[in-house]
Structure formats: structure tokens, C-alpha cells
Amino acid sequence: MNDQTKNRTVPAVAMTIAGSDCxxxxxxxxxxxxxxxxxxxxxxxxxxxVSETANIVRRVEDxxxxxxxxxxxxxxxxxxxxxxxxxxxxxxxxxxxxxAIFRKHPHIALxxxxxxxxxxxxxxxEPDAIDIYCNELLPLATLMTPNLPEAETLLGSKxxxxxxxxxAARKLAAxxxxxxxxxxxxxxxxxxxxxxIYRGVLHRYTSPRxxxxxxxxxxxxLAAAVAANLALGRLLPExxxxxxxxxxxxxxxxxxxQSLKGESLHALNQGTQTLNSKL
Numbered sequence: 076m077n078d079q080t081k082n083r084t085v086p087a088v089a090m091t092i093a094g095s096d097c098x099x100x101x102x103x104x105x106x107x108x109x110x111x112x113x114x115x116x117x118x119x120x121x122x123x124x125v126s127e128t129a130n131i132v133r134r135v136e137d138x139x140x141x142x143x144x145x146x147x148x149x150x151x152x153x154x155x156x157x158x159x160x161x162x163x164x165x166x167x168x169x170x171x172x173x174x175a176i177f178r179k180h181p182h183i184a185l186x187x188x189x190x191x192x193x194x195x196x197x198x199x200x201e202p203d204a205i206d207i208y209c210n211e212l213l214p215l216a217t218l219m220t221p222n223l224p225e226a227e228t229l230l231g232s233k234x235x236x237x238x239x240x241x242x243a244a245r246k247l248a249a250x251x252x253x254x255x256x257x258x259x260x261x262x263x264x265x266x267x268x269x270x271x272i273y274r275g276v277l278h279r280y281t282s283p284r285x286x287x288x289x290x291x292x293x294x295x296x297l298a299a300a301v302a303a304n305l306a307l308g309r310l311l312p313e314x315x316x317x318x319x320x321x322x323x324x325x326x327x328x329x330x331x332x333q334s335l336k337g338e339s340l341h342a343l344n345q346g347t348q349t350l351n352s353k354l
Contacts, residue, residue: 086114086115086116087114087115087116087157087306087307087308088117088118088154088155088156088157088158088306089110089115089116089117089118089156089157089158089159089160089299089302089303089305089306090117090118090120090147090150090154090156090158090160091103091107091110091118091119091120091159091162091299091302092143092147092160092161092164092173093106093119093121093122093160093163093190093295094122094123094125094135094162094163094190095123095124095125096125096127096292097124097125097126097127098127098128098129098291098340098342100128100129100291100292100342100343101127101291101294101295101296102125102162102163102292102295103119103120103121103162105292105295105296105299105345106119106162106296106298106299106302108345108347109296109299109300109303109321109345110299110302110303111346112300112303112345112346113300113304113321114307115303116154118150118154118156119146120143120146120147121138121143121146122137122138122143122162122163122165122169123135123137123138123163123164123165123169124136124138125163128291128334128340129289129291129292129341129342130338130340135165137165140166140169140172143169143172144172147173147176148176151176151180151183156183157182157183157184157305157306158183158184158186158302158303158306159177159183159184159185159186159302160185160186160187160298160301160302161173161185161186161187161188161212162190162295162298163190164200164204165200165201165204166201166204167203167204167207169204170207170208170211170212171207171211173212174207174211174215175211177212177215178215181215184217184218184302184305185215185216186216186217186218186219186298186301186305187212187213187215187218188220188221188294188295188298189208189213189219189220189221189225189229190225190294190295191205191224191225205228205229208229209229209251213229213251213253214251214253216251216253216254217253217254217305218253218254218255218256218301218311219247219253219254219255219256220255220256220258220297220298220301221247221255221257222257222261222294223240223257223258223260223261223262226243229247230243234262236262237259237262237268240257240259240262240268241270241277243257244257244270244272244277245277247272248272248275254271254272254311255271255272256269256270256297256315257269257270257272258294258297260284260293264284265283266282266283266284267282267283267284268280268281269281269315269319271311271312271315273311278312278315280316280319282319282323285323285327287326287327287329287341288331288339289325289326289329289330289341289342289343290341291342292345293325293326296321296322296325296345297318297319297322300314300318300322301314301315301318303318304317304318320354321350321354324344324350324351324354325343325344325345325346325350326343327351328344328348328350328351329341329342329343330342330344330348
């Protein structure tokens with residue numbers, strides 16, 4: 076090892092526990108691209124394999140829960156991990172095993188993106204897994220990042236306006252004892268507002284709604300950006316601010332392909348092309 080190698084800064088580490096998206100717009104591929112953008116070394120644990128594009132979820136096949144578990148344990152035994160993010164978990168047994176592991180590692184900040192419904196409308200979570208999420212995994216979270224349909228599923232009530240959204244964020248934080256980043260894009264309107272409840276304080280993050288069709292992977296990308304910035308040592312409100320700005324840039328610089336069947340395939344720019352501004 077030469078002096079230059081010895082003096083080189085070692086990147087922070089973050090882990091994603093998520094599904095594999097073969098179109099690379101969401102799931103662990105989106106997380107890895109986001110980690111890379113922020114200069115964080117990304118670890119991946121595959122929970123399921125999804126045959127999908129931005130337009131369709133065609134097939135989902137779970138990885139054996141023991142295989143998923145072994146990936147997590149090997150990474151925990153190998154790397155100086157301080158932050159982990161969960162995405163699509165799929166089955167109740169997968170959720171149960173993730174919770175059992177992180178119950179023994181409370182020093183690791185756990186970002187739980189409760190992936191339940193794809194942007195295409197397809198269900199991505201077994202119904203019996205929701206109870207395990209609520210009873211075992213969410214109480215371990217440092218931060219949960221539901222969108223409005225996911226929050227409605229967790230709370231069992233409709234969220235129709237900004238007042239109900241704030242109440243929902245506070246209810247989730249109180250019920251699960253964690254910080255909550257409730258994403259408000261589904262409310263519509265000229266602006267998109269996300270609400271963070273952090274240590275009992277409400278933070279608002281508002282940006283103009285962009286007239287783009289690239290929504291596939293936005294939830295994964297935002298949660299991964301928060302995880303990356305936490306791994307870099309930033310506090311949660313600042314991490315969310317930077318993550319929100321990054322997501323806005325991925326939308327503003329998104330691009331499209333024309334498929335062989337003539338349909339448009341829209342993709343976020345998670346750093347594949349140079350972003351408009353430095354964050």
C-alpha cells in the first residue's frame with residue numbers, strides 16, 4: 076500500500092434491502108445510483124426479483140428469506156455500517172426476518188420505505204405482511220417514508236387535504252415512535268409538499284410540481300438520498316432537504332425512450348447524466 080492509497084478518504088457506507096428492478100429505475104438499482112451520486116459506498120441485499128418497466132410490473136419472484144437474511148448478516152459482519160434502508164420486502168417472512176435482525180442492531184439508523192403499491196398501481200406487498208410491518212418493523216425505524224396511499228393503508232383512513240396530511244404524519248410518528256417523512260405528491264396542486272415530523276417538530280419541504288411523466292422510482296430515490304446523507308453525518312432535517320432537492324433535479328432532467336412497441340418509457344436522471352446544479 077503506497078502513501079497515496081493510505082491517505083485516501085474512505086467513503087461512508089449505506090445498505091439497501093430491496094427488490095431488483097431490471098429496468099433500473101426503482102429498487103436497489105435506483106438506490107445504488109443515488110448512493111453513488113452522493114459518494115457513498117452502497118451495499119445491496121436482494122429481497123425479490125421484479126420483471127418490470129416504468130409502465131408495467133409483469134412478474135415478482137421472492138428471494139428465499141434465508142438467502143436474504145444471510146446477505147444482511149454478512150454485510151453487518153463486514154462493513155462499518157451506520158445506515159440501512161428498506162424498500163420492497165414482499166412477504167411477511169421477509170419483513171419478520173429484517174425486523175429480527177435490526178432489533179439486535181439499534182445503533183444502525185433504519186430508514187423504512189414501506190413499499191406497498193407500485194406507481195403503475197400494482198400491489199407489491201402480501202396482505203399479511205402489513206401486520207408484520209406495523210407490529211415489528213416500523214417500531215424499529217429511525218424514519219419511515221410513506222406516500223399518501225401507504226399512509227392511508229397504515230392508518231385505515233383517507234387523507235384528502237393538507238390538514239389531514241399533517242394529522243396523519245403526527246399520528247404515524249406517535250404510533251410508531253419514529254420520525255415520519257410523509258410525501259404529499261398524490262394530493263395534486265401546483266406544489267408538492269412533504270412533511271417531516273422530527274423530534275415532535277414539523278418541517279415542511281415544498282417545491283413546484285413538475286410537468287414530467289417520470290415518476291417510477293421517486294420514492295426509492297428520495298429515501299435512498301436521505302439514507303446517503305445520514306451516512307455522511309448530516310442530521311435528518313438537513314438530509315431530507317438535500318434529498319428533496321436531489322429528487323427535484325432527477326425529475327427536471329429526466330429522459331425518455333421509445334420502446335420497440337411504440338410506448339414511451341420515462342426515467343429519472345439519478346446521476347446518469349450531469350444534473351443541473353450541485354447539491
